[in-house]
Amino acid sequence: MDPVGSFRWRDVMQLSDVFRGITRVTLGNGSSSLFWKDVWFDDCDTPLMEIYHGAFSFYINEDEPVAKIITATDPSLIFHLPLSTQAREEVRGIQQGTMHVLLDEGCTDAWECNLGGAFSSKLYYDNCLRDTAADDAFRWLWKAKSPIKFKMFGWLSFLDRLNTRNMLRRTHFVMEGNTYTCMLCQNPPKETVEHLFFTCPFSQQCWDKVGMLWPSTGNRLALLHAGREHWR
Ligand SMILES: [Zn+2]
Known part of the structure; x- marks a missing residue:
């Protein structure tokens, strides 16, 4: 048996990435939102991985939650060291940008759809397939x-x-x-x-x-x- 599983499951797993692309997170305790892949940072409407390519390429685990990253004290647990010059500058920018982020232990992260209305499957599929021309x-x-x-x-x-x-x-x-x-x-x-x-x-x-x-x-x-x- 292929340890990766069937391609149908791979299709389903890819949907979770699409889902993350149409939502914005309001941080609570930061434990369920992904630092690099979710849209949570200030007024950005794109995930950090798309803004800070250099720093992202040195990351050990791209699916770390926000809470774990912004409370981390040992960079060697987060990055493959040493960093390139570009990555180092980007990390500095991220550190400065996230200094004011406050997590609330008593509150879970909240998700909302950013497609311009309450989430519906039609809105979701229209967004997913907007660049697809069917035969x-x-x-x-x-x-x-x-x-x-x-x-x-x-x-x-x-x-x-x-x-x-x-x-x-x-x-x-x-x-x-x-x-x-x-x-x-x-x-x-x-x-x-x-x-x-x-x-x-x-x-x-x-x-x-x-x-x-x-x-x-x-x-x-x-x-x-x-x-x-x-x-x-
Ligand atoms: Zn036949």
């Missing part, structure tokens, strides 16, 4: 006159999130006989979305019944574009 295939899918359960199935297949055998192997699911190839083929290739729905001889026979022939190469989205171009 046209997704628009065709959601506009199609089709029951929602088929659209959901299509959506998962477009994203390559269906539990094909190839996907199960990627998520470290152990199949009986350790077999992850297509069950429908004589000389079985990997069971990917592309194989299962487009190039497998069985699926080609099914497509034949409705008079459709897909290109033999390309990923699922490229195949959909080619198919749409051909059949309108």
Whole structure:
């Protein structure tokens, strides 16, 4: 088993970084806010790691809480020493800037959304996806006159999130006989979305019944574009 775990968990873990990017912390005891990654410092609207690159690159643990850093007395426990000239100057700036920070032992850190309104999942996703242009295939899918359960199935297949055998192997699911190839083929290739729905001889026979022939190469989205171009 891969000690890092499946890539799905890595995706989930990355969401916590996105979450930190849309919140501001009002310090209480400083124990749950991260010194480098949270937005907590004065009027800054970016985390310190983005302002003080030099100092940040010498840090031993980038996930230390605010309280631990601003009460630390031994720099060798925090930094890989010696520091570069730039890092030393930045650390001095940070020390001066944080001298006035007062922690309140009796109060927990408070978080609020900084997206311009009360937190909602729509606000969150709009922010996360603001620079993302979805493939046209997704628009065709959601506009199609089709029951929602088929659209959901299509959506998962477009994203390559269906539990094909190839996907199960990627998520470290152990199949009986350790077999992850297509069950429908004589000389079985990997069971990917592309194989299962487009190039497998069985699926080609099914497509034949409705008079459709897909290109033999390309990923699922490229195949959909080619198919749409051909059949309108
Ligand atoms: Zn097959």
